[in-house]
Amino acid sequence: MAHAYTPGLRVTESAVIRKRRILPIQGQVMVKAGQKVVASDVVARAELPGKVHTVNIVNKLSIEARETKRFMKKKETELVRKDEVIAENDPLLKWFKTRVTSPIDGTIESVSDVTGQVLLREPPKPLNLLAYIDGTVAEVIEREGVVVESQAAFVQGIFGIGGETHGIIETVAKTPDQDLKPGDINLEHAGKILIGGAHASMPVIRRAIEVKAAGIVIGGIHDKDLREILGKDLGVAITGTEQIGITLIITEGFGSIPMARKTFELLVGKRGRKASCSGATQIRAGVIRPEIVIPADAGGAAAAAEGEREGMKPGTPVRIIREPMFGRLGAVKSLPSELTKIPTESHVRILVVQFPDGSEATIPRANVETIES
Amino acid sequence: MADRPLNVIIATDCGSTTTKAILIEKVGDTYRQTFRGEAPTTVEAPFEDVTKGVLNSIQEVEELSGRKILDGEKIITPNNGKTGVDIYVSTSSAGGGLQMMVAGAVAAMTGESAQRCALGGGAIVMDVLASNDGRAGHEKIERIRQLRPDMLLLSGGTDGGTVSHVVELAEYISAADPKPRLGIGYKLPIIFAGNKDARERIKEILGAKMSLDITDNIRPTLERENLMPARHRIHDLFLEHVMQQAPGYKKLIAMCGAPIIPTPAAVGDIIERVAKKEKINVLGVDIGGATTDVFSVFKTIFNRTVSANLGMSYSISNVLAEAGLDNIMRWVPFDIDEQDLRNRIKNKMIRPTTIPFTVDELMIEQAIAREALRLALDQHKMLAVGLKGVQQERSISDAFAQTASGQSLINMMDLNLVIGSGGILSHAPRRVQSMIMMTDSYQLEGITRLAVDSIFMMPHLGVLATVNEKAATDAFEHDCMVYLGTSISPVGTARDGERCLDYKLTLPGGKVVQESLPYGELRLHKLDVGQTAQLEANPARGFDLGAGKGKPLNTTIHGGVGGVLIDTRGRPLVLPADKKARVQVLTKWAKAVDLYPELK
Structure with a gap:
């Protein structure tokens, strides 16, 4: 039977975190299995093929395409410098001589006598793949990359923007329900990962970018602010490549929503510790959520591997993830098996949630997520 | 091709999130689901084997039906009373479906034909490359490099x-040397279906670089499109190359009694069969979480488009981005703060x-759905067109009408059925x-039947039709289609309250409903599934119900679980700009x- 609930986001004090670090194309692995690495170490390197430029010789020399090769001064695979002559015509009068020069430093990729097109390729660009987290190289995948393993505290957010970064954890909110103000952020926060409360407005995010904070972790933001940051409406939740000067991770959702106490307390407890974080999110099949990884101090023994996730049962802590009561936390009281009619008149599987104040509510199972540890 | 004799069939559709299995059995002379x-679906880690999800879904069918279908990881064939099935068939869109890049010499001609092909x-088209697409050579190469398609055409x-x-x-493609999306170390398949004189050069x-497959030209002349040979090669290469790279698919192919086909291709196939059998124009839509597929058969010409980023969950925010907030709000029958609505959608x-x-919340989702459906149909109309660049013989009246080649085939007045x-x-x-x-988003015109697919079994029936057409048709008619009823919508505009449509509906049993319905109203009359009623309609001057402006129309109307919808809200349907007036009229x-x- 399919799971009728959303598996929750992981918030755990200690787990073995394995990160696959794979090059986009084959290259060279720079580290050995068992080697200790820090987040900024290069673990693999590849040479990305250079950009291709096109030059149409036919148009420039006013010749027939089939004559192209005859007028070429450079052959395929030959190196060329920028402005070097690659082709010229041979008129009776030297005055009418026309030369075609290379627009780049690179190599001649191909010469076509059908289209008269010459393709030139720039030199390859090196790509350095970083370890991303402090840890140990657990596995080397020949020519492709490595798996870096670390015993760490691990927190998943629900949505993020901005790529991988690392820095020292700093708390800027006193309580998980605090809305941040620009004045909460100062110059000492440069390079740090800031832990907030319920909400960060646009001025707060701008201030964090201004002081060059590495990241900000917060309960929620408004969609209109996201639109302002990105300069467009985000259509599909595939993020991580934005260049906005900060990595932003929201833990609860859109709006002003207090950060789950468990998440907040775990992060506050790691104040002063080095962490890695990534805003990369992909909400499609093969879901990727943003994350904060806080490796244990050096020498920590490997923790037990991640256990099987259990389904919901009475007592399981849950978070309501849809209006009404969006963001409220409680525990499962009962899980009736029969389909139940909800106010929309749909018949769905429901559960009864009990809140800390003793009150109860009936909620579709699809509208809660378990709080995983 | 003759139907294979089958009594019990198990069919699955491996979607990107869920694998759905259905059991079809012959009851008397009829096949029923x-x-x-x-x-x-178990394509991704930790399982990385699509057959696990398939077996789990079949196991659920076993539990519900009491029929033993599985022997460990094997499907028992043939059926022997209460054990086994005669055949197992499947479709697949798991792992993102089939993603293709296509290229043609001229964007509006061979480029468009390649896209339609x-x-x-059943593919998602990632980009259309053409000599005249406005991009410089190096930009085209850069684009091909960025994309990691499953296949090129x-x-x-x-x-x-x-x-x-x-x-x-071809030179650009060669320089870009694109890499396949799945799997390392195999050559990316490319189909060449262009000018036969270019074949040697293309080779x-x-x-050497790619797995090149040459087939008949999809546009042998400007006046003719020949998509089927290339389309068959797409299916073959999908099985031979792409599916071989997806986790567990080799096992799945071995389990199936017929070739696996991409989910949208199977849905398209069943819609095409319905249109052909009934000799009608059909519009089909499948609105999913991430994408919306639109299928149409008008004047026997089949078209399919996929709006890759219009959907109700993963892509819901993109519907907002593309439609704009005002277009969504116009369907919501209450007032809501913009920030609140934006946050809810995100x-x-x-x-x-x-x-x-x-x-x-339901009203908001249904408002967003209207816009997703509308946008997807707009995109479909742009591609479902006659061939462009065709020389036309024009009469004097054509010249006055300024008809050009490449006009949309989608004429809502001629539409008979929407699914x-x-x-x-x-x-x-x-x-x-x-x-x-569907009435709102498609602005149905004239007389149109409406139906929904009860449990999304069109893919299963599409692939089943390739081995036993009767089984697919029986299950389609009896169990797949839920007829909603018929929409009666005069085309024209007037002021609210002005005369629009006089109609007389003779219901089964002789009961008569007669009314002069003014402009700006909706009515719903009960008429059950399988029942028909006689309609005598007299549209007001300036309104057309299919017979011409102001012309009466007498016809038979089919019922459904919704009934008969009389819609005098006008076409085009325009909602009041004033918020209060709009909420009032929607209510x-x-x-x-x-x-x-309940309504506020």
């Missing part, structure tokens, strides 16, 4: 026509499996909600058809 099971083959030039343009495209340029995007709990599929349409709490959503219409359980 009897049981259904589903399980999460790939879409008809290169066309260009009519037979005996341009060689250099298509060779130029020289691409033969929260659905990041938690896509949640469902509306309150009626307000909706996808959770928001198939599982709307009240069937009339699906009727109204009036909703109450007229009993759309929601």
Whole structure:
């Protein structure tokens, strides 16, 4: 039977975190299995093929395409410098001589006598793949990359923007329900990962970018602010490549929503510790959520591997993830098996949630997520 | 091809999130869909084997039906009373479906034909490359490099026509050297279906680098499109290359009694069969979480488009981005703060499996669905066109009408049947909600029947039709289609309250409903599934119900679980710009058809 609930986001004090670090194309692995690495170490390197430029010789020399090769001064695979002559015509009068020069430093990729097109390729660009987290190289995948393993505290957010970064954890909110103000952020926060409360407005995010904070972790933001940051409406939740000067991770959702106490307390407890974080999110099949990884101090023994996730049962802590009561936390009281009619008149599987104040509510199972540890 | 004799069939559709299994059994002379099971798709880690999800979904069918179908990981064949099945068939869109890039010499001609060919083959088209697409050569190369398609389709030039343009495209593809999306170390498949005179050159340029397959030109002459040979090659290569790279698919192919086909290709196939059998024009839509597929058969010409980023969960935020907030708000029968609505939509995007709990939330989702459906049809209309660049013989009247080649084939007045599929349409709490959503977004014209796919079994039936057409047709008619009813919508505009339509509806048993319905109203009359009524309609001057402006129309109307919808709101349907007036009119219409359980 399919799971009728959303598996929750992981918030755990200690787990073995394995990160696959794979090059986009084959290259060279720079580290050995068992080697200790820090987040900024290069673990693999590849040479990305250079950009291709096109030059149409036919148009420039006013010749027939089939004559192209005859007028070429450079052959395929030959190196060329920028402005070097690659082709010229041979008129009776030297005055009418026309030369075609290379627009780049690179190599001649191909010469076509059908289209008269010459393709030139720039030199390859090196790509350095970083370890991303402090840890140990657990596995080397020949020519492709490595798996870096670390015993760490691990927190998943629900949505993020901005790529991988690392820095020292700093708390800027006193309580998980605090809305941040620009004045909460100062110059000492440069390079740090800031832990907030319920909400960060646009001025707060701008201030964090201004002081060059590495990241900000917060309960929620408004969609209109996201639109302002990105300069467009985000259509599909595939993020991580934005260049906005900060990595932003929201833990609860859109709006002003207090950060789950468990998440907040775990992060506050790691104040002063080095962490890695990534805003990369992909909400499609093969879901990727943003994350904060806080490796244990050096020498920590490997923790037990991640256990099987259990389904919901009475007592399981849950978070309501849809209006009404969006963001409220409680525990499962009962899980009736029969389909139940909800106010929309749909018949769905429901559960009864009990809140800390003793009150109860009936909620579709699809509208809660378990709080995983 | 003759039907294979079958009595019990198990069919699955491996979707990107869920694998759905259905059991079809021959009861007397008729095939009926009897049981259904589903399980999460298991293409990704930690399982990385699609057959696990397939076996789990079949296991659920076993539990519900009491029929033993599995022997460990094997499907028992043939059927022997209460054990086994005669055949297992499957479709697949798991792992993102089939993603293709296509290229053609001229964007509006061979480029468009290549796009139609790939879409008809069940692919998502990532980009269309053409000599005149406005991008410089290096930009084209950069784009090809960025994309990691499953397959490429290169066309260009009519037979005996341009060689250099298509060779130029091949050179760009060769320079870009694109890598396949799945799997390392195998050559990316490319189909060449262009000018036959360019074949030798194409072989020289691409033969060594890629897995090149040459087939008939998709546009042998400007006046003729020949998509089927290339479309068949797409299916073959999908099985031979792409599916071989996806986790567990080798096992799945071995389990199946017929070739696996991409899910949208199977849906397209069944819609095409319905149109052909009934000799009608059909529009089909499958609105999913991430994408919306639109299928049409007009004047026997089949077209399919996929709007890759219009959907109700993963892509819900993109509907907002593309439609704009005002277009969504115009369907919401109450006032809501913009920031609140934006946050709600984003929260659905990041938690896509949640469902509306309150009626307000349901109304918002159905408002968004209307816009997703509208946008997807707009995109479909742009591609479902006659061939461009064709020389036309024009009469004097044509010249006055300024008809050009490449006009859209989609004429809503000629549409006979619209079939909706996808959770928001198939599982709307009240069937009339699906009727109204499709009527609003498509602005149905004249007389149109409406139906929904009960449990999304069109893919299964599409692949089943390749081995036993009767089984597919029986199950389609009896168990797949839920007829909602018929929409009667005069085309024209007037002021609210002005005369629009006089009609007389003679219901079964002789009961007569007669009314002069003014402009700006909705009515719903009960007429059950399988029942018919006689309509005598007299549209006011300036209104057309299909017989011409102001011309009467007498016809037979088919019923459904919704009934007969009389819609005098006008075409085009324009909603008041003033917020208060709009809420008032939406509320009036909703109450007229009993759309929601409560209204503010």
